[in-house]
Amino acid sequence: MALELYLDLFSQPARSVYIFAKINNIKFDFKKITLFAGEQYGEEYGKINMMRKVPAMRDGEFHLAESIAIMMYLSEKFQTPDHWYPTDIQKRARVNEYLSWQHTAVRMHGTRVFWLRLMIPKMLGEEVPKDKMAAALEDLDGSLQLIEEKFLQDRPFIAGDDISLADLVAIVEIMQPVGSGLVVFEKRPKLSGWRNRVRAAIGPELFDEAHQIILSAQEMVKSMDGSTLQPFKPKILRLFL
Amino acid sequence: MSAESHSLYFQNGEGFLSASINMGLPEGQTLQLDTMTVELFLDLHSQPCRAVYLFAKKANIPFEYKKVDLASGEQYGEEFGQISMVRKVPVLKDGDFILTESIAILMYLAEKFSTPDHWYPAEPQKRARVNEYLSWQHKAIRESGSKIFWFRAMVPLLTGAPVDQERMDSAVEDLTSSLTIFEEKFLQKRSFILGQDISLADLVAIVELMQPVGTGLDVFEGRPLLGEWRDRVKKELGESLFDEAHHVIMNAHTLPQELEDKGMLEFLKPRLKKLFN
Numbered sequence: 001m002a003l004e005l006y007l008d009l010f011s012q013p014a015r016s017v018y019i020f021a022k023i024n025n026i027k028f029d030f031k032k033i034t035l036f037a038g039e040q041y042g043e044e045y046g047k048i049n050m051m052r053k054v055p056a057m058r059d060g061e062f063h064l065a066e067s068i069a070i071m072m073y074l075s076e077k078f079q080t081p082d083h084w085y086p087t088d089i090q091k092r093a094r095v096n097e098y099l100s101w102q103h104t105a106v107r108m109h110g111t112r113v114f115w116l117r118l119m120i121p122k123m124l125g126e127e128v129p130k131d132k133m134a135a136a137l138e139d140l141d142g143s144l145q146l147i148e149e150k151f152l153q154d155r156p157f158i159a160g161d162d163i164s165l166a167d168l169v170a171i172v173e174i175m176q177p178v179g180s181g182l183v184v185f186e187k188r189p190k191l192s193g194w195r196n197r198v199r200a201a202i203g204p205e206l207f208d209e210a211h212q213i214i215l216s217a218q219e220m221v222k223s224m225d226g227s228t229l230q231p232f233k234p235k236i237l238r239l240f241l
Numbered sequence: 242m243s244a245e246s247h248s249l250y251f252q253n254g255e256g257f258l259s260a261s262i263n264m265g266l267p268e269g270q271t272l273q274l275d276t277m278t279v280e281l282f283l284d285l286h287s288q289p290c291r292a293v294y295l296f297a298k299k300a301n302i303p304f305e306y307k308k309v310d311l312a313s314g315e316q317y318g319e320e321f322g323q324i325s326m327v328r329k330v331p332v333l334k335d336g337d338f339i340l341t342e343s344i345a346i347l348m349y350l351a352e353k354f355s356t357p358d359h360w361y362p363a364e365p366q367k368r369a370r371v372n373e374y375l376s377w378q379h380k381a382i383r384e385s386g387s388k389i390f391w392f393r394a395m396v397p398l399l400t401g402a403p404v405d406q407e408r409m410d411s412a413v414e415d416l417t418s419s420l421t422i423f424e425e426k427f428l429q430k431r432s433f434i435l436g437q438d439i440s441l442a443d444l445v446a447i448v449e450l451m452q453p454v455g456t457g458l459d460v461f462e463g464r465p466l467l468g469e470w471r472d473r474v475k476k477e478l479g480e481s482l483f484d485e486a487h488h489v490i491m492n493a494h495t496l497p498q499e500l501e502d503k504g505m506l507e508f509l510k511p512r513l514k515k516l517f518n
Contacts, residue, residue, distance in 0.1 A: 050422070050425065050426050051377070051422060051426065062366055062369075064369050064373060065373055065377070066372070066373045066376035066377055067376075068372060068376045069369050069370075069372035069373040069375075069376050070369075072368070072369065072372050073365055073366075073368075073369040073372070076365045076368075077365060089349065089352050089353060090338055090349075092348075092349075092352075093338075093340050093345050093346075093348070093349045096342070096344060096345035096348050096349070097340060097341055097342045097345040099345075099376075100342035100343075100344040100345050100375075100379070101327075101341070101342055103376070103379035103380055104379055104380065104384070108380070146326075146327065149326065150326055150327065238411060
């Protein structure tokens, strides 16, 4: 049985796993889970991942959730080039440091901005108070600043001269608010330079392909059926507002 | 001083470099440079600090304990800012190498000090299980456990009133969901998350669960399997070490008074509000 990756490219962590597998020529079955159709709540998917999130991986009998765990597993299993997850203890620590920090920083803030700017007003028809929007943007800004001042500094990539899992995880998260129409890179030359390097290292074609869905999010919501999200409205509002 | 003959030797395995060199030292005196001891900047009120502390102690990792007094706002001072611009604990300093994020620190220590395999197994599927837990927990148990701690211990102090019931119920609901996932997916009927042996996953889990416990909310009540796991973890770490590490959080009720005594209330209010709005 081939390796299976359960993905929806709307999701940031699904994109990082997708890009990692493709760039390393890892053969896998792309199992699409359409989040906005609620497929993750179906009985079948519950057997794959009881946490009902994407991405998920199935390698024979072995099931694994959490994009970071999946990529570390794949890097080991397929002996991917060292720079992705360096064996040098201090370089690896730098990657681990970023991967840990980002959960409650850029990931959290970028996701929130995406929902407040696009999904909540356009799909749920709920107005977002100005002060909440401002606070979310401020938080995201703080995270981006820290990425520039602490994680990048004057290095080409987070761990040094080469791209690693840290940059991959960082870029997919930053692209989420970009997908909601937020101008992120244009005002930040350092981040912009890093983004260009990351895109080049991944390969522009693969990068663009992986981000096609999120970059067309603004268009998609116009024709998407908001009723599938309505049952989750209270939970969503509690989570993001 | 005449140029005496020098002696230079290593004590391998202990990482000590001893050198008698012509530095004007009296004959026979040596200069000890310890290349293995790391500095750990900690405040045991903090869950991730407890995980790092417990691991270092349990695995006999040589470290210098550098206390960062969060209640005094030491993390906002200039000196600590030189250590870490993120201004959080724990922080590891190994020579010139500075590392934040407890998970990264734990993995670094496990590697550097070749700790027993069960903490962070080399076998890929076992390691993946640990990684899976360590990744998931940030926005699950850690988040709701921390919220409950702040809502119960700190918010009344900051606002003069208890946190509104809806928010409190929400946080408890989130923690409950996380505990259910923890029991049904991560623990199941195993002794520890990975099975027979304790790992970094159990360590990170237990310190987070103890945070709400410190405010008097017994998360283990009504969850016998969870309680049994907690007892096993305690036993494995050593009861006295466990209790020592959790002493300050179990006395968290003194925190508000401590903050007031240190005159830190006004300083911390806006910062804390922002953290848990």
